[in-house]
Amino acid sequence: MATIQQTPRKTVLITGATSGLGLAASEEMAARGWHVLAVGRDRDTCDQAEQAIRALYPAADLVYFTADLAAQREVNHLAETVCDHLDREQRCLDVLINNVATFRTWYTVTEDGLEMQFAVNHLAGFLLSVRLLDRLRQSPAGRILTVSSASHKHIRVDWARIGSARAYWGLIAYKQSKLANLLMTRELNRRLHDSPVKAYAVDPGLIATGIGTKHTGGLVAWFWRRRSRQGLSPYQSACTLIWLSKMPPDWQSDAWYFAHCRPAQPGRNACSEPDARALWAVSARLCGLPDDCLNGGVSG
Amino acid sequence: MNRLALITGAVGGLGKAMALACARRGYDLFLTDLSAERLAIFAEGIRRQYPIQVIHQAADLTDGSEIKRLWDLIEAESLIFDLLINVAGLDHEGEFLSVSAGQTAQIIQLNVLSVVQMTRQVLQHRREQGLHIINVASLAAFYPMPVKAVYAASKRFLLNFSLALAQELRRENVWITTLCPAGLPTNQACLDSIRAQGWAGRLTTVNINAVASGCLERALRKRRLYIPGLPNQLLRAAGLLLPQPLLAWLIYRRWRRARSGSDFAGAGIDHLPVNL
Numbered sequence: 001m002a003t004i005q006q007t008p009r010k011t012v013l014i015t016g017a018t019s020g021l022g023l024a025a026s027e028e029m030a031a032r033g034w035h036v037l038a039v040g041r042d043r044d045t046c047d048q049a050e051q052a053i054r055a056l057y058p059a060a061d062l063v064y065f066t067a068d069l070a071a072q073r074e075v076n077h078l079a080e081t082v083c084d085h086l087d088r089e090q091r092c093l094d095v096l097i098n099n100v101a102t103f104r105t106w107y108t109v110t111e112d113g114l115e116m117q118f119a120v121n122h123l124a125g126f127l128l129s130v131r132l133l134d135r136l137r138q139s140p141a142g143r144i145l146t147v148s149s150a151s152h153k154h155i156r157v158d159w160a161r162i163g164s165a166r167a168y169w170g171l172i173a174y175k176q177s178k179l180a181n182l183l184m185t186r187e188l189n190r191r192l193h194d195s196p197v198k199a200y201a202v203d204p205g206l207i208a209t210g211i212g213t214k215h216t217g218g219l220v221a222w223f224w225r226r227r228s229r230q231g232l233s234p235y236q237s238a239c240t241l242i243w244l245s246k247m248p249p250d251w252q253s254d255a256w257y258f259a260h261c262r263p264a265q266p267g268r269n270a271c272s273e274p275d276a277r278a279l280w281a282v283s284a285r286l287c288g289l290p291d292d293c294l295n296g297g298v299s300g
Numbered sequence: 301m302n303r304l305a306l307i308t309g310a311v312g313g314l315g316k317a318m319a320l321a322c323a324r325r326g327y328d329l330f331l332t333d334l335s336a337e338r339l340a341i342f343a344e345g346i347r348r349q350y351p352i353q354v355i356h357q358a359a360d361l362t363d364g365s366e367i368k369r370l371w372d373l374i375e376a377e378s379l380i381f382d383l384l385i386n387v388a389g390l391d392h393e394g395e396f397l398s399v400s401a402g403q404t405a406q407i408i409q410l411n412v413l414s415v416v417q418m419t420r421q422v423l424q425h426r427r428e429q430g431l432h433i434i435n436v437a438s439l440a441a442f443y444p445m446p447v448k449a450v451y452a453a454s455k456r457f458l459l460n461f462s463l464a465l466a467q468e469l470r471r472e473n474v475w476i477t478t479l480c481p482a483g484l485p486t487n488q489a490c491l492d493s494i495r496a497q498g499w500a501g502r503l504t505t506v507n508i509n510a511v512a513s514g515c516l517e518r519a520l521r522k523r524r525l526y527i528p529g530l531p532n533q534l535l536r537a538a539g540l541l542l543p544q545p546l547l548a549w550l551i552y553r554r555w556r557r558a559r560s561g562s563d564f565a566g567a568g569i570d571h572l573p574v575n576l
Contacts, residue, residue, distance in 0.1 A: 073341060106485035107507040109316040111338060113345035168507050215491065219502070286348050 009061070011091045011139075012245060013037040013082060013132070015069060015124070016100030018045040020209030021147065024234035025097065025241045027053045030060035032246075035091065037082060039065045039100070069100050069124035070110045072287060079131035092138035095245045098125030098146040098181075105216045107168040114286065117170075118162065121177035126184055126283045130293050133197070141249035142197035144188060145241055148181035150203050150259070153267035155179055159278040170220070180279055182270035185256055187280045190273075191294050196249065201266070202240050203259035206231040302328040302352060306381050308361060308418065309388030311338040313486025314436065317512035318385050323350040325516065327383065331356040332370060355379075361388050361414035362406050371421045383519075384422040385434040386415045391451040404450050411454035416461070423474065430473035432519045435462045439482045439504075439532055442539040446552035455480075466524050477519040482532045484508050496558065503531045 012029050016022040017038035026038045030053050040046040046064040053060055063085065067078040086093060101121045108116035114123065129144050136142030155175040162176070181201055188199035208231040212224025243261045255263030257270070269275065284291050305322045309315040310331035319329055323346050333339055336358035343354040355377075359370045389411045392403040415435060422431065438452070441459040445452035459478050466476035482504040485491055494501035506529040518526045527533045539547060 071341075106491070106505065107317075107509045108485070109313065109320070109508075111311070111341050111345070113316060113320060113342050113349065168509055286345075288344070288348060 009033055009035055010094040010245060011035040011037070011086070011089075012095040012097065013039070013093060014097040014099055015039040015128070017064075018049040020211065021204055021207055021234045021237055021241075022097075022099045023049050023052070025099070025238040026062070027056065028235065028238050028242050029245070030057050030062050032242075033061065034245075035061045035063075035089070037063050037065060037085070039067055039069070039078060041068050042066060069128075070102075070116060070120050072112050072119075072123070072127060075124050075127045076131065079128060082132065083135060086135055093132055093135035093142065094139045095143045095145060096129060096132055096136060097241060097245075098128065098144070099241075100124060101147065101177075101211060102215065103170060103174055103211050103220075105170045105220050112286075115168075115173060117173045117177045118180070121174070122180035122184065123283060123286060125181070127287045127289075129184075129188065129199075130287070130289060133294060136197050137195060140196065141247070141251075142195075143245060143247075144185070144197065144199040145244055146181045146185050146199070146201050147204055147241075148185075148201045148257075149178040150205075151175050152178040152182055152270060155267075156269060157275075159183075159275060159282050162279075162282055170216075179267070179270055180283075182257060182266055183272075183276040183279045184283070186270065186273075187276040189256055190276070191280075199256065200244055201257045202244065203257065203264055204232075204237040204240070205259060207234050207237045208232070209234060302326055303382035304328045304330060304379060305383035305385065306330045306332070306418075306422065307385045307387060308332050308414070309386075309436075310356070311335065311342050312387065313490075314481075314484055314508055314512065315387040316342060317508040318387055318434075318516070319346060320349075321509070321512040321516045322383065322385075323352055323354075324513070326350075326352065328353040329355070330374070330379065330381070332359050332361075333388070334358060334360055361418070362409040364409075364413070364417065367414060367417050367421070371425075374421075374425060380425055380427050381422055381431065382427055382429075383432045383434070384418060385436070386418055387436050388414065389436060389438075389455075391448060393448055393451070395447055396449055399450075407450050407454055411451070412457050415458060419465070423469075426474070428473070430475065433462075433474065433476045434479055434515060434519050435476065436479045436481070437462070439480050439527065439535065441478075441480055442536050443551060444544055444548040446548055447555055463524060475519065475522045475524075477515065477523055478525050479511070479515045480525065480527045480532075480536070481506065481511050482529065482535075484511065504529065504535070506532075 012034050014022055014026050017026045018040035026036050029036050043066055046066055050064055053062060065078055065081055067074040069075055102117060104116050110116055110119045125146055152175060157176050185199045185201040208228040213221040240258050240261050257264050257266040281291055284293055305327040307315055307319050310319050311333045319331060322329060331339055339356040339358055343356045346354050357370060357373060359366045361367055390407060392399045435458050437458040438455040440448060440452040441455035462476050462478040483490055483494055485494060485505055494505050511528045514528055515526050527536055
């Protein structure tokens with residue numbers, strides 16, 4: 001049986017923690033003795049994930065929360081529950097990992113009237129980051145890690161008009177949401193420049209997970225199964241997340257986009273400051289928040 | 301002042317897409333559905349995206365007295381409509397005797413009676429310049445469908461009712477469009493059923509935002525019938541060519557084969573032979 005290493009016990013929240021990269025990363029972090037707050041959509045998959053991890057690490061310091069992050073109501077509720085939990089445990093939040101993502105072949109609308117991939121892949125992470133920022137500020141080195149993808153490249157978006165397009169292609173909506181991950185990370189760093197909290201985006205590489213098969217079927221699922229066979233294991237991919245999470249507070253880097261534990265080159269459109277500001281404005285509006293929500297005392 | 305659209309079944313998959321399509325065109329919205337809570341959440345979501353007014357009122361349209369209460373409220377607010385979209389509809393699938401009498405009655409009350417009542421009411425609360433009505437039927441309206449007998453017949457009623465009324469009311473600047481979509485990728489059960497049909501499901505399925513905006517566009521051009529997707533138009537043409545008893549036989553046979561040959565659990569494949 002593996003032993004649990006005693007290093008500084010970070011508190012980490014990770015979304016999409018019941019399968020694929022999220023499951024591997026939560027297992028790796030539990031193995032390091034960190035206090036892991038794992039978020040999954042339903043009780044059953046959370047229980048399965050917990051059993052799998054506890055089978056390896058019976059002493060894992062692991063708590064599961066259920067929330068369907070497609071609904072802003074549930075994201076807000078999750079943030080409240082997590083804050084209550086942190087208060088009880090008298091902890092701050094060291095790392096927030098926005099990992100949750102979905103792929104949809106067919107256009108799907110959330111209960112808030114938003115396109116599903118934009119809502120889950122980008123807005124859920126945006127809203128959670130805003131709501132939990134106060135807790136991250138309490139940490140000596142709060143980190144917001146957002147799992148993006150190299151597929152954010154070669155795509156353009158008119159952020160002011162996001163969601164109003166009549167045509168829908170699943171892959172394009174996916175690429176847009178992954179570009180949004182990078183632009184949000186960029187804008188978070190700009191807005192938090194005078195705080196110890198830093199935001200990083202991570203390219204997980206091509207991983208053998210189920211994201212391309214869960215809600216697709218047919219050709220897309222077939223293609224994804226073939227493609228993902230050549231992919232990394234989720235554990236290899238989780239390395240970058242672990243590596244960034246355990247960096248000491250005085251670690252400095254100008255880079256904000258990482259792949260395979262190294263700085264990577266983001267796509268050209270991910271480096272546009274006007275786009276980053278426009279995305280921020282539209283994200284805040286769609287979540288019913290003021291544009292300066294990071295300073296507005298809305299968190300907690 | 302913006303034009304005003306009334307949408308029933310507004311927080312279902314197609315209802316939400318219809319509401320967003322109307323919002324994009326600058327309509328103010330009056331939304332109704334069963335759940336007040338989900339209506340409020342969705343209404344707020346639309347307001348954040350579009351600069352329009354959104355009113356919402358929960359109502360159970362299978363209950364005639366609730367329809368009356370809904371219109372009393374509309375009257376009290378003296379609202380006048382430019383567009384009515386009857387999206388609300390339901391199905392309890394299964395062989396006739398396996399579905400309870402109450403469930404069968406519910407299908408007829410919602411799919412048939414509520415649409416007739418809503419149509420009558422909106423005609424008394426319309427603008428003089430014109431009123432558009434969109435009734436959501438189904439591709440099932442073109443076939444006798446075993447296992448969905450009451451549902452398919454209710455949609456046939458809607459189709460014939462709408463086409464006939466469209467003719468009657470044309471001179472009074474009322475234009476009625478009937479939407480006949482195939483199965484729509486709205487919830488998990490529908491997605492499973494589309495997937496279970498393999499390439500046929502894939503071919504007949506159309507994105508709901510395209511269905512919604514395409515339908516609205518055609519309604520405003522005063523079209524009477526809209527079947528989204530070329531494969532579905534061909535299916536409908538095939539339905540016109542073949543004798544009805546033969547169609548019923550073919551559909552029933554395909555359903556039974558799909559059921560026996562499939563490892564999909566209950567809910568999924570109880571769905572249909574052709575994706576209607």
